[in-house]
Amino acid sequence: MPDAIGLELIAGEIGDAHPGAVLDTYYEHERACLIVDPEQVLAVLGWLRETPSQEYRFLASLHGVDYLPAAPRFGVHYELLNRDRVERIRVRAALADPGPDALPELDSCVQMFPTAEFQEREVYDFFGIVFRGHPDLRRILMPETYVGWPQRRDFPIGGEPVIFTHNEHQVPGWSN
Amino acid sequence: MASGCPRLEIKREKLRALAPLAEPGSPEHLRIRQMRARDLLRGDLDEAELDEHVEQSVLTTSLDKVLKWGASNSMFPMTFGLACCAIEMIAMVGSRYDIARFGAEALRASPRQADFIILSGRVSIKMAPVVRRLYDQMLEPRWAISMGACSSSGGMFSNYAVVQGADKFMPIDIHIPGCPPRPEALLYGFNKLQRMIQDNPDQGWRRRYNAIGTEEWARNDVIAGQPSAASEAAYARSRQGIADSAEATGPEGPGGPARRGAGTR
Numbered sequence: 001m002p003d004a005i006g007l008e009l010i011a012g013e014i015g016d017a018h019p020g021a022v023l024d025t026y027y028e029h030e031r032a033c034l035i036v037d038p039e040q041v042l043a044v045l046g047w048l049r050e051t052p053s054q055e056y057r058f059l060a061s062l063h064g065v066d067y068l069p070a071a072p073r074f075g076v077h078y079e080l081l082n083r084d085r086v087e088r089i090r091v092r093a094a095l096a097d098p099g100p101d102a103l104p105e106l107d108s109c110v111q112m113f114p115t116a117e118f119q120e121r122e123v124y125d126f127f128g129i130v131f132r133g134h135p136d137l138r139r140i141l142m143p144e145t146y147v148g149w150p151q152r153r154d155f156p157i158g159g160e161p162v163i164f165t166h167n168e169h170q171v172p173g174w175s176n
Numbered sequence: 177m178a179s180g181c182p183r184l185e186i187k188r189e190k191l192r193a194l195a196p197l198a199e200p201g202s203p204e205h206l207r208i209r210q211m212r213a214r215d216l217l218r219g220d221l222d223e224a225e226l227d228e229h230v231e232q233s234v235l236t237t238s239l240d241k242v243l244k245w246g247a248s249n250s251m252f253p254m255t256f257g258l259a260c261c262a263i264e265m266i267a268m269v270g271s272r273y274d275i276a277r278f279g280a281e282a283l284r285a286s287p288r289q290a291d292f293i294i295l296s297g298r299v300s301i302k303m304a305p306v307v308r309r310l311y312d313q314m315l316e317p318r319w320a321i322s323m324g325a326c327s328s329s330g331g332m333f334s335n336y337a338v339v340q341g342a343d344k345f346m347p348i349d350i351h352i353p354g355c356p357p358r359p360e361a362l363l364y365g366f367n368k369l370q371r372m373i374q375d376n377p378d379q380g381w382r383r384r385y386n387a388i389g390t391e392e393w394a395r396n397d398v399i400a401g402q403p404s405a406a407s408e409a410a411y412a413r414s415r416q417g418i419a420d421s422a423e424a425t426g427p428e429g430p431g432g433p434a435r436r437g438a439g440t441r
Contacts, residue, residue: 142337143302150336159334 002089007032010054010089018043023094033090041076041093042107048080048089049112056080056089059113064123068153073097074104074129095129108134126151209233241374247291247317248373251280251366254290256310259297261324261356268359278366287311292319292369294362295348298326299339311346319369322348323362325355 002010004027011022011034021040026033036044048056061079072094080089095104108131110117120131121140128149131137138144148155163171199205212229215221221229253275257265268275275281284290287310299307311320322342325331328351330340342348349372352365368378 141302146301148336155336157334158336159330160340162334 002032002087003027004032007034007089010034010048013051014044014047017047031088031090033092035092035094038076038093038095038104038106041078041091042109042112044091045078045080045109045112048091054082055084056082056087058083059109059115060088062109062113062116062119062123064127064129064151066127066151066153071096074127076106076123076129078109103128103130105130105132107132108137110134128152244374248370249279251278251370252282252284252289252291253280254287254293254310254314255283255285256293257296258299258303258307259326261296261326264356264359264362265294265296265323268362273359273363275363275366278363278370280366287313288315290314291317292321292349294321294323295327295342296323296356298331298333299342300337301339302337304339304342304345307342308345317373319349319373320346321350321352321362321365321369323352323354323365324357325353328353331355 007025007027010032011025014022014034018040021036021044022034023037024035026035034044048054058081059078060081061077063077065075065077067073067075074095074097076093076095078091078093080091081087093106095106098104106129108116108120110120110131110133117135118140120134121137123129124131124134124137125139125141126149139146142150150158161167161171209232212221212225213233216226216229267273269281269283287293291314293311293314295307311318320342322328326333326338327342328348330338332355334340339345350365350369352361354361357365371378
């Protein structure tokens with residue numbers, strides 16, 4: 001586990017190799033995280049994977065997050081693991097919301113980590129984040145005819161109103 | 177018996193004189209009935225005794241009732257678990273609760289061989305077409321039990337992914353509440369289904385609280401202000417069902433607790 005100083009060293013080395021790639025770092029609960037430019041996420045992942053002193057070769061998880069009130073709305077998290085040293089590092093690609101008519105886009109890392117294929121499909125399914133270069137980007141858990149991105153924070157929860165005697169008169173079609 | 181032996185004299189006595197002495201249910205009484213049945217086969221019973229024997233030992237019914245009685249007591253459930261309620265359904269099949277007591281222990285792995293399906297858990301919108309197809313593949317007559325809050329109403333999953341009640345896409349005969357229902361509750365629901373198959377469905381709280389006219393069709397008529405012919409017929413059927421049910425369970429006052437003891441049927 002890189003500590004806070006180790007995280008800054010890693011961020012500095014990435015900054016030397018790919019200027020502007022690392023936007024920010026944070027370290028809390030003994031977890032190191034790099035916040036990176038979404039256009040350079042593949043460069044950062046490749047650097048962490050191939051650099052001899054790092055060698056984070058295992059993608060433990062890939063998931064999406066919606067931070068709706070925050071400014072870069074979406075985040076795609078890559079949880080990387082070095083299995084020799086048992087060290088973990090998190091890379092978060094901060095994606096801006098392109099508006100209601102477009103979907104945020106990001107480079108796919110399937111070529112580098114084949115396990116990401118299904119996980120990127122899941123992120124696409126629930127958050128509508130398009131991964132450029134994915135071999136088979138379609139919905140994986142919801143029905144393929146489903147419309148909408150249900151895990152976004154502005155998506156309605158769904159369900160139906162439960163009718164009790166105290167709110168019965170407010171439900172259309174049920175009043176006497 | 178070898179030839180030349182003295183023939184054994186057999187003296188036959190009818191047991192009619194003994195019959196009143198023996199209490200019904202006692203070993204003597206059973207023995208007397210056995211010997212009378214033997215006399216009947218030998219042709220030794222006549223007139224009054226023959227009539228009495230037939231009255232005691234023959235039950236008349238209709239073929240329809242016998243068929244329904246047999247069908248309801250040899251149901252084949254489908255092996256189909258949807259979610260966590262399936263654990264309770266599995267427990268119901270096991271020896272502790274034992275649905276074999278009611279003749280439904282033969283779980284079938286094919287819908288073609290199954291008589292009823294238990295929807296044991298939430299039905300997601302992706303699973304709903306599959307469930308519907310399985311139900312369509314079952315042969316008539318077929319029944320469906322919706323087990324638990326999720327498959328009856330959506331339950332705690334009031335969200336985008338779960339169908340809010342399985343009767344939105346297929347007919348359901350019995351709804352069992354609970355989250356999850358205990359195996360006893362599932363057995364109780366299955367007993368209700370058996371009564372429904374035998375054309376004697378329970379009217380439940382409507383009968384207990386004498387609540388005729390609270391059905392949904394009656395309510396829609398109140399809203400529309402004009403009862404339809406279909407709802408009049410349904411009203412008559414419901415009224416008749418409640419009357420039959422009251423007759424079967426004995427007289428009781430309105431609002432009184434329903435007595436459904438084993439001895440009354």
